Amino acid sequence: QLQVQESGGGSVQPGGSLTLSCEVSGYVYPSYCMGWFRQAPGKEREAVAHVDIDGKRLYGDAVQGRFTISRDQNKNTLSLQMNSLIPEDTGTYYCAAEISGGYCYWDKRYEEVWGQGTLVNVSS
Numbered sequence: 001q002l003q004v005q006e007s008g009g010g011s012v013q014p015g016g017s018l019t020l021s022c023e024v025s026g027y028v029y030p031s032y033c034m035g036w037f038r039q040a041p042g043k044e045r046e047a048v049a050h051v052d053i054d055g056k057r058l059y060g061d062a063v064q065g066r067f068t069i070s071r072d073q074n075k076n077t078l079s080l081q082m083n084s085l086i087p088e089d090t091g092t093y094y095c096a097a098e099i100s101g102g103y104c105y106w107d108k109r110y111e112e113v114w115g116q117g118t119l120v121n122v123s124s
Contacts, residue, residue, distance in 0.1 A: 002026045002113045006095045009118030016085050018120060022078040022095030032097040033104035034071055034078045038120075040091035048093070049080065053102025062088070085122045092117040 008020040020036065035050030049059045049069040057069055068081040078095060094117045100110040 002032075002097060002099065004095050004097055004113050004115040006093065006115040006118040009093060009120045011121040011123070012085055013124050014086055014122055016122070017081070017083045018085065019082065020080040020093055020095075020118060020120075022080075022115060024076040024078070024097055031102045032099045033102060033106075034095070034097050035104065035106065036069060036078070036080045037094045037096060038089075038091040039094070039117075040088075043091075045094070047106065050104045050106070051078070052104050058104070082120070085120075087122050090120060090122045092119050 002024065003026045004022060004024055006020060006022050010018060012018050033050055033052050036048040037045050038048050039045040047060050048063055049057060049067060051057045051069050051071045059067060066084045070079045095115040097113045098104060098106060098110050
């Protein structure tokens, strides 16, 4: 059974940086899309970034140019480098895997496996 576990959240001042990590276990062949999502207090969950099995990346408009998603298929890990953080980046960040054959849809047509989330707090 596929499992997903995030790490690396914390508190940072505006303008600072954080790196989130995600480890996927329990599934040998990496035929899944991987992505980061976030949910701020009182708001709906939003897509941050995802990367497919070919390495194609897509970023949300709010993080384009500031965040970088990276995937190591050999190690089944995913990371999110977050730079120039702003208070609006505060929220719980979730790593997810979509068992789709490797490409990204995120529309529930394929099984999705989610981590428990890690909290990021950007404040002065």
